[in-house]
Amino acid sequence: MTSLKALSTSVGSKFLVALTGLSLVGFLIAHLIGNLLLLAGPDTFNAYGHALISNPLVIPAEFGLLGLLLLHIYKALRHVLLGRRARPHRYTMRQWAGGPSRKSWSSTTMAVSGVILLIFLVTHIATFKFGPYYPSADEGVRDLSRLVQEVFSSPGYVVFYVVAMGIIGMHLRHGISSAFQSLGLMTPGWTSAVLSVGLGLAVILAGGFALIPVWVYLFL
Amino acid sequence: MNVHLKVWRQAGPAAPGGLVDYTATGVSADMSFLEMLDSVNETLIARGEDPIAFASDCREGICGTFGVMVDGRPHGPDPCTTVCQLHMRRYNDGDTIVIEPWQARAFPLIKDLVVDRTAFDTIIQAGGYTSVNTGGAQDANAILIPKTVADEAMDSAQCIGCGACVAGCKNASAALFTSAKITHLSLLPQGQMEAPTRVVAMIEAMDTSGFGGCSNEGECEAVCPKGISLKNIATMNREYRKALFANR
Known part of the structure; x- marks a missing residue:
């Protein structure tokens, strides 16, 4: 069996969803740490942004992230569509099983939360990466801090971001632990730890990202 | 009443x-x-x-x-x-x-509450067995298997193939059924020799039979009358990963 064919089975496809998803979680961790520099002051944040954009590896990294995202979306959508096709007739009555089931609002809305996050991502990139260029006092350094403060001076934008971060938290709550299960890394001894870490990481990432617009709106 | x-x-x-x-x-x-x-x-x-x-x-x-x-x-x-x-x-x-009745494309309805579960037989036929020439019956203690491993294998072997896991899954996935047999055989020395080919063949048969994929929600485990655990699916995924590397 070729590797390509092996990765197109239902189990192989979920390997890819898991690997791309965990890679994107890694990006989110780095992104959050970078964003939190905003709390250290505008100069630190602008210097970080400048250092990032000046790195010659940033363009390949961005294309890499785009590739990961597209593969994640393609394989996840295919998984959802296969599931729909596998049950052409719905039940008249349906109950959640409860007990040991890990089914949650988070797990049942993965496709919906994913689509909302995609819309958010486009808006987010358009607002900041391709938003207005404000020069800072330092020659050639973009004043990203000013742009962030302008955007988050609007309560509507702050609410939009906080809600979007809530949705990303929901997506990650199921996504992180599910990825470990898909990769076969969820052994009995580690199950509760992986579930807890997945939930904890989802809360930290969503809470950390949501903190920034609220902080900027209230204190900057 | x-x-x-x-x-x-x-x-x-x-x-x-x-x-x-x-x-x-x-x-x-x-x-x-x-x-x-x-x-x-x-x-x-x-x-x-x-x-x-x-x-x-x-x-x-x-x-x-x-x-x-x-x-x-x-x-x-x-x-x-x-x-x-x-x-x-x-x-x-x-x-x-x-x-x-169970609702799944892979379980076509025959009449009223009766569905055709031949798809489960197809999955088993693809690799849910050991093709070892056993010869005469050997001493029961000739192959030592730790009690904990034997217990785990028995837990997986409890699957009765009723189809509740498929019926309860939002994707009509047969992952729990398939993984129970894969796990049962991969835990025991008699089944380990064919483990890489078995897992690939059974997953291919599962997919071509029209079942959906696993979303790791665990509704299957919760509705399984034999309490087959989700850890079987993790084992199947692990065995599949090992098989991919073993084939290279």
């Missing part, structure tokens, strides 16, 4: 289906769910009507032949209990019970 039933009636695979109302009268609390259905069918036959079609065999919860959705849950309300072991003492006089 009397209970009201809403039973899925469908004359054949292509015929239109829908819920039909019946009332089971004089139901004893000691009756099993199947005996209650038997009594309804006797009434229908006496009236010259077509009885409700359902498949049953041992009625002891070990053959997996009878499986239906009861009030939107495979095998009904009791955990780790087949619907044939569900008893009417669980219900009160005047209750309404909704009974539907």
Whole structure:
């Protein structure tokens, strides 16, 4: 069996969803740490942004992230569509099983939360990466801090971001632990730890990202 | 007591289906769910009507032949209990019970509550066995297997192939059924030799039979009458990963 064919089975496809998803979680961790520099002051944040954009590896990294995202979306959508096709007739009555089931609002809305996050991502990139260029006092350094403060001076934008971060938290709550299960890394001894870490990481990432617009709106 | 039933009636695979109302009268609390259905069918036959079609065999919860959705849950309300072991003492006089067949593309409906689960046989035929020439029966202690491993293998081998995992999964996935057999055999020395080819063949058979993929929600484990754990699916995924590297 070729590797390509092996990765197109239902189990192989979920390997890819898991690997791309965990890679994107890694990006989110780095992104959050970078964003939190905003709390250290505008100069630190602008210097970080400048250092990032000046790195010659940033363009390949961005294309890499785009590739990961597209593969994640393609394989996840295919998984959802296969599931729909596998049950052409719905039940008249349906109950959640409860007990040991890990089914949650988070797990049942993965496709919906994913689509909302995609819309958010486009808006987010358009607002900041391709938003207005404000020069800072330092020659050639973009004043990203000013742009962030302008955007988050609007309560509507702050609410939009906080809600979007809530949705990303929901997506990650199921996504992180599910990825470990898909990769076969969820052994009995580690199950509760992986579930807890997945939930904890989802809360930290969503809470950390949501903190920034609220902080900027209230204190900057 | 009397209970009201809403039973899925469908004359054949292509015929239109829908819920039909019946009332089971004089139901004893000691009756099993199947005996209650038997009594309804006797009434229908006496009236010259077509009885409700359902498949049953041992009625002891070990053959997996009878499986239906009861009030939107495979095998009904009791955990780790087949619907044939569900008893009417669980219900009160005047209750309404909704009974539907498994719904999955891979389990085409034959009639009323009977579905064709040949797809499970197809998966087993793809690799759910050991093709080892055993020769004469050897001493039982010739191959030592730790008790904990034997217990785990037995836990996985408890699957009765009823199809509740498929029925309860939002994707109609057969991952729990397939992984139970893969895990059972991969834990034991007799099954380990063919583990890489088995896992690949059985997953391919699962996919081509028309089942969906696993979303790791665990509804299958919660509705499984034998309590087959989700850890079997993790083992299957691990075995598949190992097989991919082993083949390179």
